[in-house]
Amino acid sequence: MFxxxxxxxxxxxxxxxxxxxxxAGITFAIERGSIIGLLGGNGAGKTTTIAMIMGLVAPTSGAxxxxxxxxxxxxxxxxxxxxxxxxxxxxxxxxxxRQNLNVFARLYGVVDRDARIAxxxxxxxxxxxxxxxxxxxxxxxKTRVSLAKALINAPEVxxxxxxxxxxxxxxxDWVRTHLEHYTAERHATMLLxxxxxxxxxxxxxxxxxxxxxxxxxxxxxxxxLARYGRSNLEEVFLDVARGRGExxxxxxx
Amino acid sequence: MTTARIRAAHERSAHIGHDPSAFSFERVGAMVARxxxxxxxxxxRVFDLIYWPTVQMFMWGFLQTYIGQFGGLxxxxxxxxxxxxxxxxxLFRGQLGFSIxxxxxxxxxxxxxxxxxxxxxxxxxxxxxxxxxxxxSIGMVPVSLLAIVFFGFNLWGLGLAxxxxxxNLILTSWALGIFxxxxxxxHGLGAENMAWTLMFIFLxxxxxxxxxxxxxxxxxxxxxxxxxxxxxxxxxxxxxAHVFRADLMAQAFAINITLIVLAIFAFLAFLRAxxxxxxxxxxxx
Numbered sequence: 174m175f176x177x178x179x180x181x182x183x184x185x186x187x188x189x190x191x192x193x194x195x196x197a198g199i200t201f202a203i204e205r206g207s208i209i210g211l212l213g214g215n216g217a218g219k220t221t222t223i224a225m226i227m228g229l230v231a232p233t234s235g236a237x238x239x240x241x242x243x244x245x246x247x248x249x250x251x252x253x254x255x256x257x258x259x260x261x262x263x264x265x266x267x268x269x270x271r272q273n274l275n276v277f278a279r280l281y282g283v284v285d286r287d288a289r290i291a292x293x294x295x296x297x298x299x300x301x302x303x304x305x306x307x308x309x310x311x312x313x314x315k316t317r318v319s320l321a322k323a324l325i326n327a328p329e330v331x332x333x334x335x336x337x338x339x340x341x342x343x344x345x346d347w348v349r350t351h352l353e354h355y356t357a358e359r360h361a362t363m364l365l366x367x368x369x370x371x372x373x374x375x376x377x378x379x380x381x382x383x384x385x386x387x388x389x390x391x392x393x394x395x396x397x398l399a400r401y402g403r404s405n406l407e408e409v410f411l412d413v414a415r416g417r418g419e420x421x422x423x424x425x426x
Numbered sequence: 427m428t429t430a431r432i433r434a435a436h437e438r439s440a441h442i443g444h445d446p447s448a449f450s451f452e453r454v455g456a457m458v459a460r461x462x463x464x465x466x467x468x469x470x471r472v473f474d475l476i477y478w479p480t481v482q483m484f485m486w487g488f489l490q491t492y493i494g495q496f497g498g499l500x501x502x503x504x505x506x507x508x509x510x511x512x513x514x515x516x517l518f519r520g521q522l523g524f525s526i527x528x529x530x531x532x533x534x535x536x537x538x539x540x541x542x543x544x545x546x547x548x549x550x551x552x553x554x555x556x557x558x559x560x561x562x563s564i565g566m567v568p569v570s571l572l573a574i575v576f577f578g579f580n581l582w583g584l585g586l587a588x589x590x591x592x593x594n595l596i597l598t599s600w601a602l603g604i605f606x607x608x609x610x611x612x613h614g615l616g617a618e619n620m621a622w623t624l625m626f627i628f629l630x631x632x633x634x635x636x637x638x639x640x641x642x643x644x645x646x647x648x649x650x651x652x653x654x655x656x657x658x659x660x661x662x663x664x665x666x667a668h669v670f671r672a673d674l675m676a677q678a679f680a681i682n683i684t685l686i687v688l689a690i691f692a693f694l695a696f697l698r699a700x701x702x703x704x705x706x707x708x709x710x711x
Contacts, residue, residue, distance in 0.1 A: 231701040279456030
């Protein structure tokens with residue numbers, strides 16, 4: 174049951190749509206307890222990769238394994254052990270925060286739902302908002318509610334798609350701090366797609382850089398900075414996005 | 427990382443230890459609660475459930491009263507109007523209750539959250555069926571009582587026949603609802619109009635207000651492929667000749683089971699296609 178398999182293992186993953194190839198044969202593995210960033214420009218294949226890992230999109234070819242189970246074939250053996258948060262996926266607006274969290278707690282089979290919701294509300298500063306309709310909340314408050322939903326089942330694998338998009342710096346920093354604490358405390362695995370380089374640099378043990386559906390680099394933030402001879406990940410990102418990656422690496426060599 | 431740490435992380439997680447791949451009534455209950463919270467949060471939603479069935483019942487009720495004054499064949503034909511419109515509402519509102527609950531997920535952009543949760547298609551469909559009955563009951567029970575008060579028509583007085591009519595009509599409405607939910611999964615809100623209008627093809631074909639004998643023979647063949655036709659013919663036999671046609675109900679039930687099975691296959695095929703085409707990510711488009 175507790176196999177030493179990686180938390181997430183992706184091999185030769187391909188996704189082709191009639192209009193083109195979104196993901197063109199990527200392979201990577203994520204060790205349990207690590208935080209990995211997926212970096213890439215728009216259309217690089219980040220969201221499609223995360224969607225295939227969640228079983229929301231079927232790969233054209235290749236394999237995904239999560240916690241030792243094949244996705245999507247064994248999806249119902251693992252879905253209750255993982256969760257997802259994205260500002261682009263919302264929760265019913267007319268339901269109160271408590272009602273929404275209660276529904277998801279029941280869907281994930283959470284034991285002692287009231288205590289779990291109260292604890293999450295305390296952690297995420299939602300206690301005062303529990304009985305307000307979710308649609309009446311500010312963007313930052315909605316993000317915290319989405320995060321509470323993503324943590325409701327204490328997931329071992331947490332997938333995040335631009336979790337701090339459209340948040341002010343203070344709220345974004347607060348969310349990052351909470352995610353850091355969660356993964357450290359629970360020894361959870363986190364895969365994070367983001368455009369925010371500071372976020373990736375701060376949170377991630379390792380960064381996978383995607384461009385047009387392929388992995389162009391994969392290493393720790395420190396090694397990437399050294400390899401490209403840059404002082405921050407934003408510069409590395411621009412090198413890769415503008416096709417200067419090879420030249421930058423060559424210059425360092 | 428040690429095995430002990432992995433085990434500790436797993437044990438700290440908050441989920442139940444039962445077989446996660448089994449059908450869960452708890453998840454069905456969660457989805458019913460979700461739709462119930464929504465319904466009770468909005469009085470216009472509740473009002474809408476009652477408003478149109480009431481208008482329809484009064485319109486056809488007064489027409490039945492008017493035609494009844496002439497006596498003879500028209501009066502006999504007209505004496506089934508209130509019963510027909512109420513049974514039609516079971517069919518139409520049953521499907522609408524199913525489809526609207528599903529549409530609520532698309533309107534609120536919540537579908538991806540559900541699709542990555544442990545909720546399984548049979549559990550989702552079961553919750554939508556329960557909601558269809560709840561929404562139907564909210565609309566039809568007051569209307570059926572008003573029909574007794576204003577027109578002396580007691581739907582409940584049909585007894586066992588009503589149970590047979592209801593079962594067959596609700597099964598047809600669910601079959602169509604399941605098919606439409608599949609279409610919505612695959613094509614998003616672009617297929618929304620189907621949820622509101624697809625059932626109307628049944629209105630002329632299933633002979634709600636007139637007997638199958640008025641249809642041209644080729645159309646009658648199509649009509650007899652649809653379970654509600656048997657119900658409306660059965661209702662006319664009961665109200666005009668006071669005969670309960672159990673044979674018609676049994677035939678309708680057999681066709682309904684076939685339709686439900688086909689609809690589930692279609693739903694699963696649409697779901698697979700939606701996963702292939704990435705439609706679940708763009709549910710609202």
